[in-house]
Amino acid sequence: MSTSSSLLSLSEQVRLVQEGKISAVALVQTQLDEINRLNPQLNSFITVDADGALEQARSIDKARENGAKLGPLAGATIGVKDSIPTKGLRTTDNSRLLENWIPQEDASTVKRLREAGAIIIGKTNLNEFGWSRPSETDLMPPPWSPWNLNRMSVGSSSGSGAATTARMAAATIGTDGGGRARLPAGAHNLYGIKPTHGLVSRLGMDHNGHSEISPLCRTALDTALMLEAMAGYEPEDDMSWPGKIPAYATNIKADISGWRIGIPRTFVNSAPNEPEVVEAFESFLRKLESLGCELIEFDLRGMAEARSANFLVLNSEAYQRHQKSLQLHWNLYGPITRIYLLQGAFLSANDVLNASEVGRAFRNYFSEILTSLNLKAIATPTSPFATAERSRRPGEHSRGINACYTSPFNISGHPSISLPAGFGDTGIPVGSMLTGGLHDDLTLLQLAHAYDQTSNWNSLVPAI
Amino acid sequence: MEYRTDEQVEARARQIVPLSNGDIDQLKELIDGVRTAADLMESLIQPFDGEIDVSTMSRTVEGNR
Numbered sequence: 001m002s003t004s005s006s007l008l009s010l011s012e013q014v015r016l017v018q019e020g021k022i023s024a025v026a027l028v029q030t031q032l033d034e035i036n037r038l039n040p041q042l043n044s045f046i047t048v049d050a051d052g053a054l055e056q057a058r059s060i061d062k063a064r065e066n067g068a069k070l071g072p073l074a075g076a077t078i079g080v081k082d083s084i085p086t087k088g089l090r091t092t093d094n095s096r097l098l099e100n101w102i103p104q105e106d107a108s109t110v111k112r113l114r115e116a117g118a119i120i121i122g123k124t125n126l127n128e129f130g131w132s133r134p135s136e137t138d139l140m141p142p143p144w145s146p147w148n149l150n151r152m153s154v155g156s157s158s159g160s161g162a163a164t165t166a167r168m169a170a171a172t173i174g175t176d177g178g179g180r181a182r183l184p185a186g187a188h189n190l191y192g193i194k195p196t197h198g199l200v201s202r203l204g205m206d207h208n209g210h211s212e213i214s215p216l217c218r219t220a221l222d223t224a225l226m227l228e229a230m231a232g233y234e235p236e237d238d239m240s241w242p243g244k245i246p247a248y249a250t251n252i253k254a255d256i257s258g259w260r261i262g263i264p265r266t267f268v269n270s271a272p273n274e275p276e277v278v279e280a281f282e283s284f285l286r287k288l289e290s291l292g293c294e295l296i297e298f299d300l301r302g303m304a305e306a307r308s309a310n311f312l313v314l315n316s317e318a319y320q321r322h323q324k325s326l327q328l329h330w331n332l333y334g335p336i337t338r339i340y341l342l343q344g345a346f347l348s349a350n351d352v353l354n355a356s357e358v359g360r361a362f363r364n365y366f367s368e369i370l371t372s373l374n375l376k377a378i379a380t381p382t383s384p385f386a387t388a389e390r391s392r393r394p395g396e397h398s399r400g401i402n403a404c405y406t407s408p409f410n411i412s413g414h415p416s417i418s419l420p421a422g423f424g425d426t427g428i429p430v431g432s433m434l435t436g437g438l439h440d441d442l443t444l445l446q447l448a449h450a451y452d453q454t455s456n457w458n459s460l461v462p463a464i
Numbered sequence: 465m466e467y468r469t470d471e472q473v474e475a476r477a478r479q480i481v482p483l484s485n486g487d488i489d490q491l492k493e494l495i496d497g498v499r500t501a502a503d504l505m506e507s508l509i510q511p512f513d514g515e516i517d518v519s520t521m522s523r524t525v526e527g528n529r
């Protein structure tokens with residue numbers, strides 16, 4: 001089982017470091033011990049930066065001894081999805097193409113995390129380029145779920161989900177272009193927020209219009225602390241939002257009684273939800289009711305069309321980014337990834353502009369629905385499926401059924417958070433999801449925190 | 465979307481990269497999905513004086529009204 005300090009939430013770990021009750025070095029060493037114990041069987045990390053993490057920890061301990069004010073994430077060990085560049089630390093995207101790439105700069109999110117005192121402990125596993133399906137032929141074989149070692153972790157931010165839930169890091173970050181941070185959050189008993197589009201800058205990464213950098217955490221408060229550190233305007237990023245960032249952590253406590261939550265019942269009932277997903281979702285709704293929320297059933301249109309729109313834009317952007325490398329290095333790509341990456345080659349500019357236009361229409365429609373019905377958020381399951389294997393059934397995977405709840409809100413840009421909601425028959429966790437108004441990420445965190453305070457999901461630890 | 469048949473898809477793919485026959489079979493299946501999605505998008509676009517009306521779109525995961 002995991003050792004004591006690694007069992008603490010990120011916010012508790014930071015408090016102990018700030019108060020001098022535990023040294024950052026001791027905390028990092030505990031996490032490294034956990035990684036050494038668990039990673040050989042879980043494959044959660046591709047690269048572990050033990051020396052760099054200990055060096056960062058020593059610097060934090062020295063600053064505290066000198067009386068300096070420590071950052072809001074001081075001493076927190078963070079795993080970074082290996083598609084996000086880290087200065088001086090190998091970033092492979094789990095591809096042979098980038099097997100030895102050492103970035104010269106941090107992505108802006110990583111830079112912000114470091115400035116907040118976070119310690120980057122390593123790079124977490126993913127599907128090659130965060131795309132297609134996990135494969136044994138990837139540079140690093142796929143991660144296994146800490147909740148059932150015979151099951152693959154749900155991805156593509158699979159290593160991030162596995163590392164956080166197995167207590168190998170205080171928190172991790174992933175990316176979410178169609179649900180690929182919320183889906184692993186749900187499948188690892190975690191909180192994972194896809195922020196409003198533009199809130200967390202992608203500066204330093206590829207230009208992907210609808211993939212948001214997302215924290216995966218064990219508590220809602222940890223999620224707020226992470227998002228607050230990651231968010232902020234980057235003038236060089238044309239997608240970055242210039243507005244003021246709320247103090248998410250300070251303002252996370254709220255009386256949510258009377259808050260109206262929409263349930264798109266017809267849409268939810270039309271999905272091929274597994275029984276455990278239905279059970280967890282209904283239990284989630286009952287919990288919201290017990291917290292005083294008013295549940296409003298309503299008719300939500302256009303989710304399938306928005307999913308298709310997001311699918312086309314994602315494919316187009318992926319091919320645009322890889323077109324030259326596919327031609328030059330076809331054999332270095334994984335055999336599944338390279339086929340998936342080719343899909344965008346068959347789209348015309350008009351196809352992509354049509355998809356963007358449908359996405360814009362859905363964004364406006366969904367915002368109007370929230371306003372006209374006076375809804376704080378809508379609730380859905382995170383995924384219709386309780387295991388990664390089920391989500392890859394032929395004919396459903398290629399149509400994105402596993403992302404039927406998540407991907408519409410990538411093209412729309414609305415913030416969306418997956419919360420722990422139960423466990424399936426195989427022992428794999430099942431999530432439920434709340435989606436809210438543009439730039440009202442705080443409301444989602446407040447709802448999640450109220451829920452977190454009255455649930456015991458964050459105390460559950462995989463028996464490994 | 466311009467590529468309507470398997471032959472067109474194969475010809476386009478072989479212009480770009482050296483695919484095996486197994487690759488081609490997988491790709492054709494995927495492109496069916498891309499074509500369906502692209503055709504759906506085109507069907508939703510309105511004449512110049514119209515707007516896309518999401519309130520008349522589908523209510524189900526499979527895209528049924």
